[in-house]
Amino acid sequence: MKGSVSCATVAKTTVSGRVDLAQAVTGVVLALFTLMHALFVGSVIISPHIMNGLAWILEITYIENIVGPIILVIMLAHFLLAVRKMPVRLGEFSVFYDHAKRMRHCDTWLWLVQAITAVIVFVLVSAHVYTIMMNLPISAEASALREQNGWTCFYLTLLICVGLHLGIGLFRVGVKYGFIKAENRSVWVKRTWLLIAFYVALGIVTIIRFHFIAV
Amino acid sequence: MGRKLQIDIMRYNPLDENSVPHMQSFFLEEYPSMTLFVALTQLRETQDPSLQFDFCCRAGICGSCGMVINGRPSLACSTQTRDLPAHITLHPLPIFKLIGDLSVDTGTWFRSVGTRLETWIHSNAEFDENAIEERMEDGLAKEIFELDRCIECGCCVAACGTARMREDFLGATSINRMARFHLDPRDNRTAEDFYEVIGNDQGVFGCMGLLACEDVCPKELPLQDQLGIMRRMLAFQSVKNIVPAFLRDKMTCGHDKCGHK
Numbered sequence: 039m040k041g042s043v044s045c046a047t048v049a050k051t052t053v054s055g056r057v058d059l060a061q062a063v064t065g066v067v068l069a070l071f072t073l074m075h076a077l078f079v080g081s082v083i084i085s086p087h088i089m090n091g092l093a094w095i096l097e098i099t100y101i102e103n104i105v106g107p108i109i110l111v112i113m114l115a116h117f118l119l120a121v122r123k124m125p126v127r128l129g130e131f132s133v134f135y136d137h138a139k140r141m142r143h144c145d146t147w148l149w150l151v152q153a154i155t156a157v158i159v160f161v162l163v164s165a166h167v168y169t170i171m172m173n174l175p176i177s178a179e180a181s182a183l184r185e186q187n188g189w190t191c192f193y194l195t196l197l198i199c200v201g202l203h204l205g206i207g208l209f210r211v212g213v214k215y216g217f218i219k220a221e222n223r224s225v226w227v228k229r230t231w232l233l234i235a236f237y238v239a240l241g242i243v244t245i246i247r248f249h250f251i252a253v
Numbered sequence: 254m255g256r257k258l259q260i261d262i263m264r265y266n267p268l269d270e271n272s273v274p275h276m277q278s279f280f281l282e283e284y285p286s287m288t289l290f291v292a293l294t295q296l297r298e299t300q301d302p303s304l305q306f307d308f309c310c311r312a313g314i315c316g317s318c319g320m321v322i323n324g325r326p327s328l329a330c331s332t333q334t335r336d337l338p339a340h341i342t343l344h345p346l347p348i349f350k351l352i353g354d355l356s357v358d359t360g361t362w363f364r365s366v367g368t369r370l371e372t373w374i375h376s377n378a379e380f381d382e383n384a385i386e387e388r389m390e391d392g393l394a395k396e397i398f399e400l401d402r403c404i405e406c407g408c409c410v411a412a413c414g415t416a417r418m419r420e421d422f423l424g425a426t427s428i429n430r431m432a433r434f435h436l437d438p439r440d441n442r443t444a445e446d447f448y449e450v451i452g453n454d455q456g457v458f459g460c461m462g463l464l465a466c467e468d469v470c471p472k473e474l475p476l477q478d479q480l481g482i483m484r485r486m487l488a489f490q491s492v493k494n495i496v497p498a499f500l501r502d503k504m505t506c507g508h509d510k511c512g513h514k
């Protein structure tokens with residue numbers, strides 16, 4: 039019959055799908071890592087000894103030496119995969135910006151937030167991981183020293199950007215892959231903001247705590 | 254006594270060399286249950302006969318009156334002025350070819366996408382004109398009809414940030430269209446076939462999940478859910494050959510339909 043497609047056709051390329059999945063998977067992995075990381079560093083709130091104990095475990099198992107670089111690589115991969123969606127040309131950016139302004143549509147704005155925080159996080163995390171790797175082993179005192187020596191602004195910026203990027207990103211993956219449906223969207227919007235608030239609040243308390251550690 | 258409405262309309266006639274895009278303000282007295290269709294018709298009849306805009310069914314069925322109303326794409330015929338502030342701004346839908354003022358050509362866009370994606374039933378079955386039409390489960394028929402309700406007004410495309418940035422993005426309406434054929438048991442296309450046409454950054458993987466399409470669609474089509482279903486299916490299609498068999502069985506989409514293919 040004319041106009042029919044043979045069932046024997048094979049997909050010519052699987053690249054697009056794999057790239058998209060890889061972007062989602064690397065993003066989710068980074069988000070999970072970041073949340074664990076927040077809990078780990080946040081343990082200092084209860085006591086620096088707990089943080090140092092956990093750090094010691096990470097050290098003797100070589101996890102800190104291995105995980106740092108791996109996370110950096112995953113982040114680089116995630117960045118490179120996602121950059122194809124970014125408004126790379128100025129024209130695209132301004133079209134999108136005008137569009138968001140006119141539409142007054144929250145999710146559209148959030149995408150701009152996502153694109154901007156992506157760049158900030160990428161730069162700041164690189165600097166963060168670099169200094170950590172140069173100053174191993176990890177300890178509450180080393181972190182406290184950094185916070186007290188003028189890195190607080192750096193970490194506050196990083197904290198907020200990561201919180202937003204992670205929360206919005208997870209929400210977006212949920213939507214894109216159909217886990218967040220129209221019927222439960224409003225619930226997940228709330229959960230997303232709660233997660234971001236929790237992450238940022240935990241981070242702020244952690245930073246404050248570092249200021250009260252004698253070094 | 255109705256409100257006095259100020260309606261700012263973008264005026265531009267691409268056929269007239271001397272015409273430059275600009276906003277023109279019109280004033281009009283509102284009366285009960287006035288729609289934008291009524292308002293615009295009145296403006297044209299009483300104030301400016303050169304004003305261009307499209308209407309046909311006036312009942313939200315034909316999809317010809319899509320325009321940007323106070324920043325958001327919507328159908329002018331189904332928008333009542335009382336739901337809007339007294340100051341109304343109207344722009345033509347972006348992305349589509351401008352005919353003049355508020356009138357755009359959505360037809361060419363939809364036709365070219367339809368041809369490219371071959372949005373019709375692909376069947377290998379020999380057509381027998383004497384045969385009784387094949388039966389379809391009521392539930393499935395309703396599911397298909399739900400997606401078939403798209404009136405091709407173009408609002409979802411105009412509202413989509415991705416489509417604004419990337420000219421070749423197919424938009425939610427097209428993916429919804431393909432989802433409709435994916436549901437239809439009479440269509441013999443497989444996941445591979447669908448992957449070939451929309452398994453790319455112009456199709457499902459280009460969507461950034463901004464949900465503007467979902468939020469503006471005047472017919473309230475389940476665009477968000479369909480985008481999710483199609484993306485998941487096609488993403489799975491791309492890794493089918495590299496995931497271990499036991500996982501593959503777990504991950505196959507569970508849709509009755511896929512079994513039959």
Ligand code: SF4
Binds near residue numbers: 409470
């Ligand atoms: S999906 Fe909705 S908004 Fe998009 S063209 Fe169809 S009816 Fe219009």
Ligand code: SF4
Binds near residue numbers: 413416424425462
């Ligand atoms: S969800 Fe996808 S198709 Fe819909 S507006 Fe957003 S990017 Fe466009």
Ligand code: FES
Binds near residue numbers: 313314
């Ligand atoms: S005139 Fe037909 S949808 Fe508005």
